[in-house]
Amino acid sequence: MELRKIKHNLGLILVLSLLLMSGCTPFAEHGRGGGANNYLNTRSTMLEHLQPLSSEDGLPFEWELVARHLDMLIMNQAQWCFPATVHQAQQNESRIASELVGGLEVDATNSLIIQRNLLQRLEQQTNEAKRLQKCQPPRESSLESNDLIFAKEIYNLLNSANQFNFNSVELDPKYIINLSVASQLLAKNADYKILITGHSDVFSPDISNNHLARKRAEQVKRYLSIFGLNPNRIHIESISPHPPSLSIPQASEHLSNRRVTIELMNIDQNLTLNHLSGR
Structure with a gap:
């Protein structure tokens, strides 16, 4: 095709x-x-x-x-x-x-x-x-459940764009505000935990050891904890910035993948599957 x-x-x-x-x-x-x-x-x-x-x-x-x-x-x-x-x-x-x-x-x-x-x-x-x-x-x-309304609000706050500067763990100020609001909402709802998956820049010098992706996830966890969310409800993971099956990234991708992906999970949902493990 x-x-x-x-x-x-x-x-x-x-x-x-x-x-x-x-x-x-x-x-x-x-x-x-x-x-x-x-x-x-x-x-x-x-x-x-x-x-x-x-x-x-x-x-x-x-x-x-x-x-x-x-x-x-x-x-x-x-x-x-x-x-x-x-x-x-x-x-x-x-x-x-x-x-x-x-x-x-x-x-x-x-x-x-x-x-x-x-x-x-x-x-x-x-x-x-x-x-x-x-x-x-x-x-x-005919009505959305409270769980779904909560999930939508948290998703929109935590998975917004423009989270990090290039090759840096420094967070965008607007995203920090989102983390503050989300942490307060999550602190009031003990039914959920979150899984943070860090990503690294495509052309990052840390591409071989995935260091930047891990540090980004840790940075988001740090801010959420500072704003009041129990660290025991925050789990982190990182992902390879350049899977070996792909060709060399195009220049258009230079600005992409500066992010973490955050998944809202029920407190009793299992984190471990395949290579994933709660930390």
Whole structure:
């Protein structure tokens, strides 16, 4: 498939995903629709009308695989147990599509790694919660749950753009304000913890040992702790800034990947999966 067609298809899905997540509740009574069903049905319909992607299409193919995995989890009622995590996954999906359309291969690759681990953890936790009969539909299908409203607010605060200067752990002042607000909100809600994944600049001299990515995650944890969030509820991880499977980054990516990705998790959700471990 031509790159232009792939970008066009991903662009359509990105716009569609943003529209679907802007004003719909993710819950519904059985057989009566709702945001999650609308999201799932429309996303699946869109994918069915695209030309099939194969492994030769690389990152777009990987994106489709994780998108379908999320569809499966929504069908399996994952949002009944972990609405915050499902919301995060939907936001991540749109972000990855945007990165692919923008040609940011390094960012997209790192985001896909994080998304795969998130979905694998979510699948494990959902299966266990359903086995223990802990997943129950909300009583008010027409209203967003308090958990989802909280998740959206925290996500928007912690995963905003322009977090760091180039090759530095120095935080942008506007992002520091976001950390202050988020820490106060999280301190009042003991039901959640967060996982911070640090990223490094594409052309960073620390690219071999991933030092900068780790330090960025630690810096965000430090600020959140200073602002009042219990450090025991903050876990950190880092990710390779330049996966070996990619070619040399383009100049357009020089300004990208100066960030951390922060995942809001239920306090009893398992952090450990594959290479991830809570620290």
